Amino acid sequence: MTAPAHEDLSAGRVVLETLGVTKCYHLGEVEVHALRGVDLSIRDGEMLAIMGPSGSGKSTLMHIVGLLDRPSTGTVMVEGEEVSDMAANELAAVRNRRIGFVFQSFNLLARTSALANVELPLVYAGISGAERSRRARAALERVGLGDRLGHLPNQLSGGQQQRVAIARALVTEPSIVLADEPTGNLDSVSGVEVMTILQELNAHGITVVLVTHDDTVSRHATRAVHIRDGRIVRDEPVRDRIMAADRRAAVVAAAQGEDAAE
Numbered sequence: 001m002t003a004p005a006h007e008d009l010s011a012g013r014v015v016l017e018t019l020g021v022t023k024c025y026h027l028g029e030v031e032v033h034a035l036r037g038v039d040l041s042i043r044d045g046e047m048l049a050i051m052g053p054s055g056s057g058k059s060t061l062m063h064i065v066g067l068l069d070r071p072s073t074g075t076v077m078v079e080g081e082e083v084s085d086m087a088a089n090e091l092a093a094v095r096n097r098r099i100g101f102v103f104q105s106f107n108l109l110a111r112t113s114a115l116a117n118v119e120l121p122l123v124y125a126g127i128s129g130a131e132r133s134r135r136a137r138a139a140l141e142r143v144g145l146g147d148r149l150g151h152l153p154n155q156l157s158g159g160q161q162q163r164v165a166i167a168r169a170l171v172t173e174p175s176i177v178l179a180d181e182p183t184g185n186l187d188s189v190s191g192v193e194v195m196t197i198l199q200e201l202n203a204h205g206i207t208v209v210l211v212t213h214d215d216t217v218s219r220h221a222t223r224a225v226h227i228r229d230g231r232i233v234r235d236e237p238v239r240d241r242i243m244a245a246d247r248r249a250a251v252v253a254a255a256q257g258e259d260a261a262e
């Protein structure tokens, strides 16, 4: 059930890079050093897992590499272009063009259909109505939800909601997808489905960065970076990579076994 890790990690060009990145949050008198000097290069076509215990700085790092937040000190480069000094609107333009986000809590708009949720980034991008709907439909089909276009988030399972969120991340055709604990709120079967989709996207050339504290989830990646107290302590290729599509049958059987035992 395993496949070899990514053959040659040095092959792809660097698409995202941090150099000496620190982040210090100030809360009144208290200073929290969330990142203490992170040098990280993410290459085109990688599937990178950022691992570490709660509070180690994973989400902070993801927000910084995703240009949602700025470092306190240090440099962030996107496709070789330094973004540290960009104005907020320039930063947003780079982010919208290149990066898609998936969050643990889905972040879908309630009382808004799956289709309209996925169309939203295209509304911001100024794309016309018919084209928005065509692209959103295609993105939902890509995650296996072509038959759920009109469903509201509360009419979808957790796994389906997360797939809508992935479709929303994909609809702008980003080259990089960042996912923060994308399976954190899901049951085991939905989790495998979401990992299957992320691996498929990666197989089609999208660079995927995945934050997780779950060792099994991280083994779906091609490379794992471990952080502790705001520093990278380990950075290594994943050996014996797990392919989610191969695991599905076993996970379904195990879940049915648990149901039967209850």
Ligand SMILES: Nc1ncnc2c1ncn2[C@@H]1O[C@H](COP(=O)(O)OP(=O)(O)OP(=O)(O)O)[C@@H](O)[C@H]1O
Pocket: 025, 026, 027, 032, 033, 034, 052, 053, 054, 055, 056, 057, 058, 059, 060, 061, 213
């Ligand atoms: N907006 C903020 N203001 C102040 N402190 C913050 C803020 N965001 C995060 N922190 C602190 O920075 C540290 C790193 O937080 P971060 O959210 O990056 O951790 P994490 O590794 O993602 O943890 P988890 O696995 O629990 O999501 C923590 O100590 C946290 O309390």
Ligand SMILES: [Mg+2]
Pocket: 058, 059, 060, 180
């Ligand atoms: Mg986090």
